[in-house]
Amino acid sequence: MSHAATVDQQHPHAEHHHEEHSYTGIPNKKVMMWAFLASDCMFFGTLISTYIIYHGKSLAGPYPAEVLNIPVTTASSFVLLMSSLLMALSVAAINRQDITKFRLWIFLTGVFGAIFLGFQSYEFTEFVSRGVTLQNNLFGSTFYTMTGTHGLHVAIGVFWLFSWFIYSFFGNMKDKATDIEVAGLYWHFVDIVWIVIFTVIYLVEFVGVTS
Amino acid sequence: MATSTEVISTGGHAHTHSDAPEMGMLGPRPSAKTGVWSWLTTTDHKRIGVMYGISALLFLVLGGLEALMVRIQLAVPNNDMLVGDMFNQMFTMHGTTMIFLAVMPLIAAFFNFVVPLQIGARDVAFPRLNAFSLWVFVAGAVLINVSWFAGGAPNGAWVGYPPITGPQYNPGHNSDFWVMGLMLLGVASVAASLNFFTTIINMRAPGLTLMRMPVFVWMTLVTNVLILLAFPPITIALAQLMMDRMFGANFFNVAKGGMPIMWQHWFWVFGHPEVYILILPGMGIVSEILPTFSRKPLFGYPLIVFSGAFIGFMGFTVWSHHMFTSGMGVIAVLAFSVTTSIIAVPTGVKIFNWIGTMWGGNLRMTTPMLYALSFIAMFTVGGFSGIMHSAAAADMQQHDTYFIVAHFHYVLIGGAISALFGGIAYWFPKITGRLMDEKLGKFAFWVFLIGFNMTFFPMHILGLNGMPRRIYTYHADMGWNFWNLFCTVGAFVLAFGILFFFINMVHSFRNGEIAGDDPWDGRTLEWSIPSPPPVYNFAVIPEVTHLDDFWHKKQTGKANIPWDGKLIHMPLSSYYPLIVGVGMFIFGMGMIYIKDSVMFALPVALGGFGLMTFAIFGWALEGPGGEMLDPTKESGAHN
Numbered sequence: 001m002s003h004a005a006t007v008d009q010q011h012p013h014a015e016h017h018h019e020e021h022s023y024t025g026i027p028n029k030k031v032m033m034w035a036f037l038a039s040d041c042m043f044f045g046t047l048i049s050t051y052i053i054y055h056g057k058s059l060a061g062p063y064p065a066e067v068l069n070i071p072v073t074t075a076s077s078f079v080l081l082m083s084s085l086l087m088a089l090s091v092a093a094i095n096r097q098d099i100t101k102f103r104l105w106i107f108l109t110g111v112f113g114a115i116f117l118g119f120q121s122y123e124f125t126e127f128v129s130r131g132v133t134l135q136n137n138l139f140g141s142t143f144y145t146m147t148g149t150h151g152l153h154v155a156i157g158v159f160w161l162f163s164w165f166i167y168s169f170f171g172n173m174k175d176k177a178t179d180i181e182v183a184g185l186y187w188h189f190v191d192i193v194w195i196v197i198f199t200v201i202y203l204v205e206f207v208g209v210t211s
Numbered sequence: 212m213a214t215s216t217e218v219i220s221t222g223g224h225a226h227t228h229s230d231a232p233e234m235g236m237l238g239p240r241p242s243a244k245t246g247v248w249s250w251l252t253t254t255d256h257k258r259i260g261v262m263y264g265i266s267a268l269l270f271l272v273l274g275g276l277e278a279l280m281v282r283i284q285l286a287v288p289n290n291d292m293l294v295g296d297m298f299n300q301m302f303t304m305h306g307t308t309m310i311f312l313a314v315m316p317l318i319a320a321f322f323n324f325v326v327p328l329q330i331g332a333r334d335v336a337f338p339r340l341n342a343f344s345l346w347v348f349v350a351g352a353v354l355i356n357v358s359w360f361a362g363g364a365p366n367g368a369w370v371g372y373p374p375i376t377g378p379q380y381n382p383g384h385n386s387d388f389w390v391m392g393l394m395l396l397g398v399a400s401v402a403a404s405l406n407f408f409t410t411i412i413n414m415r416a417p418g419l420t421l422m423r424m425p426v427f428v429w430m431t432l433v434t435n436v437l438i439l440l441a442f443p444p445i446t447i448a449l450a451q452l453m454m455d456r457m458f459g460a461n462f463f464n465v466a467k468g469g470m471p472i473m474w475q476h477w478f479w480v481f482g483h484p485e486v487y488i489l490i491l492p493g494m495g496i497v498s499e500i501l502p503t504f505s506r507k508p509l510f511g512y513p514l515i516v517f518s519g520a521f522i523g524f525m526g527f528t529v530w531s532h533h534m535f536t537s538g539m540g541v542i543a544v545l546a547f548s549v550t551t552s553i554i555a556v557p558t559g560v561k562i563f564n565w566i567g568t569m570w571g572g573n574l575r576m577t578t579p580m581l582y583a584l585s586f587i588a589m590f591t592v593g594g595f596s597g598i599m600h601s602a603a604a605a606d607m608q609q610h611d612t613y614f615i616v617a618h619f620h621y622v623l624i625g626g627a628i629s630a631l632f633g634g635i636a637y638w639f640p641k642i643t644g645r646l647m648d649e650k651l652g653k654f655a656f657w658v659f660l661i662g663f664n665m666t667f668f669p670m671h672i673l674g675l676n677g678m679p680r681r682i683y684t685y686h687a688d689m690g691w692n693f694w695n696l697f698c699t700v701g702a703f704v705l706a707f708g709i710l711f712f713f714i715n716m717v718h719s720f721r722n723g724e725i726a727g728d729d730p731w732d733g734r735t736l737e738w739s740i741p742s743p744p745p746v747y748n749f750a751v752i753p754e755v756t757h758l759d760d761f762w763h764k765k766q767t768g769k770a771n772i773p774w775d776g777k778l779i780h781m782p783l784s785s786y787y788p789l790i791v792g793v794g795m796f797i798f799g800m801g802m803i804y805i806k807d808s809v810m811f812a813l814p815v816a817l818g819g820f821g822l823m824t825f826a827i828f829g830w831a832l833e834g835p836g837g838e839m840l841d842p843t844k845e846s847g848a849h850n
Contacts, residue, residue: 022413023412023414024412024413026413028336028413031408031409031412031413032336032337032405032406032408032409035404035405035409039401039404039440039442039443042443042444046444050451050462050473053473054469054470057468057470058468059467134459134460135458135459135460135461137467138461138468140460141462142462145462149450163831
């Protein structure tokens with residue numbers, strides 16, 4: 001227990017108080033995030049299953065094939081996936097303690113996430129104007145609930161990333177590599193879920209139409 | 212740290228931090244060691260456990276009173292005390308309260324108090340998240356019960372099937388309270404599970420390998436994995452119902468093509484693991500009590516552990532046996548019938564292992580032991596009727612009759628509550644430092660056991676005679692009169708059994724015999740430290756070398772570990788978990804009324820959300836903090 005010594009050197013905001021206890025050697029926060037992501041898989045699994053079960057069961061239009069816009073969503077998906085690359089660069093930078101680069105990459109990750117949310121707002125507005133509403137049919141109910149939940153995850157992630165960006169100007173980033181990595185795990189997961197959602201909603205809809 | 216002088220003058224804590232005072236967004240951190248604020252801001256797993264336990268027992272009383280009302284209404288035919296909707300509210304709230312507000316938090320109380328002690332840790336992995344779970348649980352529990360004073364309690368049964376709970380047939384706020392309350396309780400449960408999963412994986416003392424963990428810790432681990440994987444489906448189903456009710460979506464609206472059967476699937480994908488969430492910790496508790504009072508190691512430890520994990524896994528493969536009458540088709544019914552029968556195997560393995568543990572042991576018939584024995588016997592009865600349900604053809608006849616009511620009360624009261632009361636009696640000396648009175652304890656046990664069987668055994672007969680669940684009255688010529696009256700009398704006997712148990716708790720807390728560190732000659736680490744434990748639990752983190760390590764150390768004369776002179780680092784208290792809980796409560800109240808008056812409800816919801824966000828940032832910025840304690844100067848337990 002080299003504990004008393006290490007604590008004294010730490011900043012009051014130090015996050016590592018418990019990590020000396022780690023039986024596995026993996027930081028507590030990382031274990032918790034992996035467990036949370038397992039739980040989140042079930043969240044999205046339920047939403048995606050509901051969408052698939054209700055697919056083609058709407059009694060009134062507009063039907064998905066009439067409104068889904070693959071080129072626009074491909075662009076927004078590309079932005080979201082590129083944000084994962086930027087997130088990886090942020091984690092690498094904080095691991096090197098290169099704070100300037102870290103700030104740049106984490107800021108851009110958040111911006112790319114915000115651009116994705118912008119696309120989503122545009123898409124929702126566009127769909128509503130074409131008659132797809134939560135109340136209108138099953139497609140509307142399932143589409144908005146599922147993509148809305150995903151959008152909420154992205155929005156939480158964007159707040160989280162920007163918070164770290166701002167914190168890096170006045171807080172001590174020395175022992176924060178684990179925290180950034182944990183935020184990264186979350187961010188990559190949200191991106192991976194989008195790949196599944198994009199496939200299920202947008203790509204599968206047009207199987208047999210284009211080929 | 213700002214208040215170190217205060218602390219030294221009251222508790223004698225030695226502080227080695229000399230940094231600037233830790234300031235949060237609300238000024239200095241809470242520093243009280245006694246009084247109301249010390250409890251509201253605590254991050255100590257033992258205090259949080261005690262608060263979980265007290266709230267759970269209060270809700271057990273409330274749910275019990277609701278049950279008595281139901282039984283009074285059904286005591287005689289054509290009774291008109293609780294008619295129609297009032298009866299629906301009463302049994303809905305009885306089920307919801309007992310499952311989510313009584314048994315689950317009572318289990319959480321044991322997780323909190325016992326698990327860190329059994330794994331040789333000084334706290335859980337995330338002490339503030341632990342406080343957060345408690346306060347969000349309280350927020351959800353209060354929110355659901357506010358409905359009694361706001362136009363009517365939830366009335367769609369604890370399973371909440373739409374369209375009964377849908378906006379078309381249930382336009383009041385009854386089900387809105389249910390939906391929002393259960394979502395908050397889900398957040399609390401998932402947060403607690405993340406915490407305990409991490410704690411058990413990462414916070415074990417050196418040498419405490421997985422296969423040296425006490426069975427209670429194992430069952431906690433399995434239970435928490437079940438919570439992590441089973442709560443999301445119900446949370447999404449509740450969100451879908453909320454979208455239907457508050458924003459006019461169509462998930463369960465048949466007129467727009469929605470399928471109410473989907474709710475049943477999501478509900479039971481959660482609901483069946485949920486009943487294992489309720490029973491596995493009880494199995495863990497019994498696996499601690501039996502070896503201690505048989506003075507033998509647990510028979511077949513690995514088999515018990517693997518059986519528990521297997522039951523947990525199989526819990527996800529049997530949900531549709533709750534839906535045999537829903538017309539799923541032969542293949543589905545057959546598949547779920549088979550998987551359900553398979554559950555009997557690991558359960559039987561456990562029961563035989565418990566019997567093997569007692570076989571040839573030096574049995575001491577203390578109160579905890581009696582409850583553990585009652586668990587085995589009563590759970591076996593409930594298990595047998597469960598196997599009867601797995602035969603789909605028989606289940607078609609039993610579905611929604613009192614036979615089912617008899618079955619699940621045998622596993623939940625005879626099983627879960629027996630084990631949990633046994634657990635209270637077993638760990639009471641560790642929690643309070645005083646033993647529970649044995650004479651009163653045994654008396655309360657027998658009243659409980661007799662009352663329980665009087666109440667629920669005749670329900671098998673009523674069910675086989677065709678009495679359906681959830682009816683508020685019946686005709687005098689149905690042939691159900693005698694047993695219904697008998698059940699009602701039994702319910703009052705059972706209530707007195709529980710009342711005597713509570714009286715014993717209060718009496719023993721004040722006047723009980725001083726317990727000492729190890730009153731039962733225990734086998735696991737919690738008995739190696741003082742009762743009640745000091746705030747830091749272990750002055751020195753133990754090195755574990757065996758299963759039942761403390762027992763082994765006592766046999767080899769290594770039980771007393773001298774303090775190594777190193778100061779002990781403990782996390783600080785915090786205001787923020789409580790504030791997040793309050794914010795979530797306000798947010799939930801706003802959401803419930805959102806369809807009535809956006810002008811009024813939306814600002815309330817946004818205000819609650821804002822408070823929650825503020826507190827989360829405050830929480831993140833203050834950090835876990837820490838103070839250094841000197842065990843020789845520390846006055847001991849804060850509770």
